[in-house]
Every structure is written in C-alpha cells, then in structure tokens.
Amino acid sequence: MAGRMPIKPDTSCSSCRVRELCLSVGLKPADAARLSEIIPQRLKIKKNAALFHAGEPFRSLYAVRHGCFKTTISSEAGRGQLTGFQMPGELLGIDAISRNRYACDAVALEDSEVCPIHFAQLERLSRELPSLQHNLNRTLSQEVVRDHEMLLSLGNLNAEERLAAFFLDLSRRMECRGYSPNAFVLRMTREDIGSYLGLRLETICRAIAFLRSNDIVKVSGRAVEILDPPRLKALLAGKTDDHIARRAI
Amino acid sequence: MAGRMPIKPDTSCSSCRVRELCLSVGLKPADAARLSEIIPQRLKIKKNAALFHAGEPFRSLYAVRHGCFKTTISSEAGRGQLTGFQMPGELLGIDAISRNRYACDAVALEDSEVCPIHFAQLERLSRELPSLQHNLNRTLSQEVVRDHEMLLSLGNLNAEERLAAFFLDLSRRMECRGYSPNAFVLRMTREDIGSYLGLRLETICRAIAFLRSNDIVKVSGRAVEILDPPRLKALLAGKTDDHIARRAI
DNA sequence: CGTTGGTTTGACTTCGATCAACCAGTGTGG
C-alpha cells in the first residue's frame, strides 16, 4: 500500500473546487452534504502509485479531487491499452461495477488526491436522492459516449488527426476546470499518449513535429501551447487545408 | 415512421425468452412484473429501418427482444463508426442518457422487436427496486467494459486478430442465448464488420480468406462455422502458431 | 559528473488502404 495514505476528514462536496463537474453537480446543498457523509476521508496517491489494480475486488468508485490518473487494461497476450486519462471531477472505477472487480489499473500521473465513494452506499443514497441517481446514470452514459468517440478516432483518423483530437479534448477539459484552454502541461509521456491513441510513441513525436512545423501548436517537452485553434479544429474536420504543408521545404 | 409499428401489449418480462440477459435478470417475479408494467407495448422494426436517429430527444431505452441492430455514430467530417451490434437482451440508447438526445443511429439488421423502456419511469422504479437499480448500473458499466475491449482491439490487434476476436465475441453471445457457439449466421455485411473493427471491407474478406485457408473457420456468405475454436483463440492470444500458414503455397 | 528515462529523428519494412476487375444472387420491368 505504499503511496496510498488517508488524510484528514475534510471532505465537503459543497466546498469542493470541482463540485460542478462531479457527482455533486446540481445537487441541493443538503443533498450534497449527504453525499459528503459517505466519503469519510480523502486519499493521497503519489505519482506513479496505483490507486487500484485490475482484478482487485470492487468496493468504491473514486472521484479525482486533484491531480491526474491513467487507466490501462491488458489482454492475456500481454498487449496493453490505455483507456483514459482522468482529471479532477472525473470518476475512476466505473468499469468495476459490472463484475465487482476493477477491470483496469489506475495509476497517478502526478501526486494526486481522490474521494473514495463506497459504491453500495452510493446506490443506497441515490435511491433517496433522485438527482444523485440521475447524475450517476449520466456519468456512466457519458463514459460510453466518450469511448465511442475514441472508437471513431481509432477507426477513422490518421495519426495527426488523432493527436489534434486529443489536444482539443484536453483543451476543452482544461477550460471546463477554469484553466486556459490554449496553454497547458501534459501529465503523461509520449508513450502514454501513443497507447491511448493506438499509435507508437515515435508516431506521436512525428505528429507533434508536424503540428509544430505548421505553427498550429508549440510543444516543448510537456508544455503545450495551441497557437491556432481554428486550424487545429479544421484538421479534424477533414477539410483539406491548403495552408498546411506536409513537409517544410 | 415507416417500419415502426406497435404490437399487442403482451410484454411480460417474467415470461420473456431473454429475461436472464436483460434488466430483469435475477429479479423476484413480483419485481419483474413491475418492470413489465412500465413497458406498455413492444415495437416491431423492419429490416434496415431505424429505431432512432442521433440527435432525436431521448425518452426511452430499448431492450432488444428479438432480431439484431447496429449502432453508428458519425463525425462532422462525415466519418462514420459502427459502435456495436445488439442482440436479444441487450439495451439500445444508453449513450443518450448523458445528453438527453440519442448519440447514435440504431438500425435493425433484420426484422426485429424491441421493448421500449421509458427512462424516467425506469429511474423512478429503480429507486424502489434496488436489484433493478443495480442491474441498470451493471449494464451501463458492462457497456464501458465492452468498449474498452474494443479500444484494445483497435489499438493493438492486426486484421486477422480483430476478426478472430469478433467471431469469438459473437460465438460467446450466441452461446449465452442458447444457440450453438460454433455455427451461426452473420446479420451484418462485410462493410459493417469492417466499420466496427476499423478496417475496410476488402480487408475483412482477406482476413476471412486467411482463417478459411487455415481451416480455422468455414465461411460461406453469411454462414459461419468455427471449425477449430482453440486455434481461433490461440490466434488472439498472440501465440505464434507454427501450424498457421500465412500464405498457402 | 554519469546514469537514466523520456524525446527526437532517420532509414527501412510492412500491413492495410485504395483502385480495379469480376462474380453471385436477387429483384425489376419490358
């Protein structure tokens, strides 16, 4: 359990910075307070430590309070796939509900903090609070929508388009959390991005080089700056943009 | 609404052939009866007719009673992705919960029948019936798990492996429904399979030809017979099977 | 410092996309 330590029981949803992104969204203060009650203590997870592993028995969902996680699954054949990056307000462990065991590994990409939500208690409480119940259903459905969008990416887009979609997704999520949508720091390696997008890390590097050489983004190390959001979106929309040079001459 | 017609109100979950695969699984007879109550009438959908379209307002989930559906999403750029095939007992429309609009098109692959489940009523009822509530949560989570497995396929497997995984998935689902796992009829075209697996239809044909030439499956038209289940599984497990000939000489 | 993990770039290979031709059913209208 190295890297997993409980912290002081100060977990009020109503005062949480990400309350408008989490299960508590739209809840009346009294209801949010009841949700807080079933979250006895937050948990700190150190960078590179696992919050849970695939196969472990399922007890709780975890809401990311701050920091960032990645979730990965792997096949018997040893192939691995990164299934998502979770930012504050997002839930970890929803793929565990169906079989009562976590289906993926969840690893912190930086020192992070989560709110454990005992699932049986959450189900019980959401029988009393219709809006909590609906929030949970909406969150699960939202994950399905996100996954289908990823399937569309992997099935239809080339490397540069996938990377553009990835940057735009991060951009949107940063904006939702009150940060600049056009300048942010990546929490993950090129290899992680590659695994997520179904590409090799070298291909990610080359796709970044391509975007950079067209002055669409500025990337140095993990720092990303989106210089030309419209062109980045146009790339995705499949518009053959004449201003984009495949190779600088 | 051509192709959509209501039929006589004989919708008892407790006597349904797929009750053990649907939301009604494990419900006490009295509870199953209450679930039936919120399903006033079944709906027949003709082959190639749409049950719903992306963007339409969400009212109901639909449980497939018999037949088969495909769901597809498409991007602004006109790219399309097939996100799933739904067989009896499976739910259509769960990606609509999050935004109150259907996120995909659902099209019948053969003359089919569905049970519309008004979602607001389902939520209300599941507040009273914990096991129904849990079934719904498990079903949503199960869809997430399925989608993550598809991401693993698209991100890591080559054409033959994806097709093998696809056949094995169909095989398992046929078996769950009481049919032979080793002989079944495809309801979809090669193009549909290709869209689902992120490949072109020609590649599907070639992958089929490959499996056929190794006597792993017998495929003529839509009829599939799995001749050698262990070799089909071994293919997926990534074991370099010396008995598999890449090209017949 | 030297080690290490992560990133970048180059050269070459390969798998699947693309384009094209052709075939088998199947339904339609003359």
Next chain:
DNA sequence: CCACACTGGTTGATCGAAGTCAAACCAACG
C-alpha cells in the same frame, strides 16, 4: 422469361502511413 441493374462479396496489384529498429539527444537527478 430474359435482360439488366444493383447489392454484396472476392481477389489482385499497387501505394502509402505507421510500425520497427537504431542512433542520438536532452533534462533531471542522485
């Protein structure tokens, strides 16, 4: 009844995007 168009499936030839292998680079850090 036949001619035909049409849809879906198969196979071949060619090409290109991404994978693979390799080398070098860089920043962080003990």
